[in-house]
Amino acid sequence: MSEKEFLYQMRLKIFEEADKEEITISSLCKKHHVSRKWFYKWKKRRERLGDEGLRSKVRAAPRMPNKVPPETEEQILNFAKEYPTSGPERTEGELKSAGISVGHTGIYNVLKKRGLNTAKSRLEWVRRLSGEVVTADEITRDKEKAKNNHVEANYPGQLIGEDTFYIGCLKGIGRIYHQVACDCFSSFGAAKVYDNKTTDASTDFVENYLVKKFAPVKIERILTDCGTEFTTWHEEAIPNHEFEKICKKLGIKHTTTKVKHPWTNGYVERLNKTLLDEFYSVAFRKKRYESIEELQVDLDNFMDYYNYRRTHQGYKLKRNGYRIPAEAHFSKDLTLKKESSKVPSAFLRKQEEGKVKIPELIRGGKEVQESLNLAYDSVKINGVKEEVLECPLVTTS
16 A cells, blocks of 8 residues: 555544544544644545545646757766766857757756766766776776875885875966975975976986985985886987986986886875975965065075974874874984884984984984084075074965
């Protein structure tokens, strides 16, 4: 018995009992847990239409004047099948050029109704319509496999991740980028702003900035993506690439990640996100920059804060009892529960001679504020010398 039929039988039973006039209407309503208003509403309908009037009305389908016609829906789905990565607005423009008038909200509703309102869901839909040319496992295999992979770096300088990141546009300058590097053991970082992403920028960053910033730690290997500022597609020409030459000159081994595998260089990618969230998103809302040099000053201040004062949540630092990247980067305890023979002897010799005193100062708490010689302890802005030890974004307000 359907719900509608059940309600009809219940109403009919109440009114058949009322016809017998054995009890009052008030008592009848209390007995069946209905109101007197409800009783008289249905009584009027029964008097007018008979017992059939006790049935629930069949509601007509609502009129939807703005509903997308079925033939247009089919054209939208056909377009989505051919171009699954196109969103509603792009689809609207393409269909309009083909003489089909439909708004992007209507297109979104058509896709939403079928669970195709995201590019990911449309790509999966196309994959299944095509007879699963590739399986879902094949699509996610490399990423899932990478989750269990571990970046092997047992001491500072063993592996440095480097990347180019597009920041945005500065008025009067144009597009700006930064070259950024992150040590895969200590998470110690360095970044410099450029107005291009050419080989000139990548080579200048390594030769004139990164090596000095990471000193006295010796960089052994740099890991980058396959961008043209770092390498070339022609294997025979790789040794002649300027970036390769600089690395060779500095005694650094250069390796690249697999194509379309940015997570392989996850340390530097995560540093990019930190800089975007904690520095650029704040700095550009507080100050209008007129030059790259002006932005570089504030970026240097933030990197000093990141390296020397900002507590870090990386698993390698936590596992070895470090709080900030500088502690791990300049620490004497570089064994990481492995043989100390893996640590470069030159670095250990400098520490033994007392030339590297940073770990003790950092662990000394407040003394680091007074004794640690940072690369950018003080800067001159608008002719005024300002200390930057206490505030990461002192020049951005």
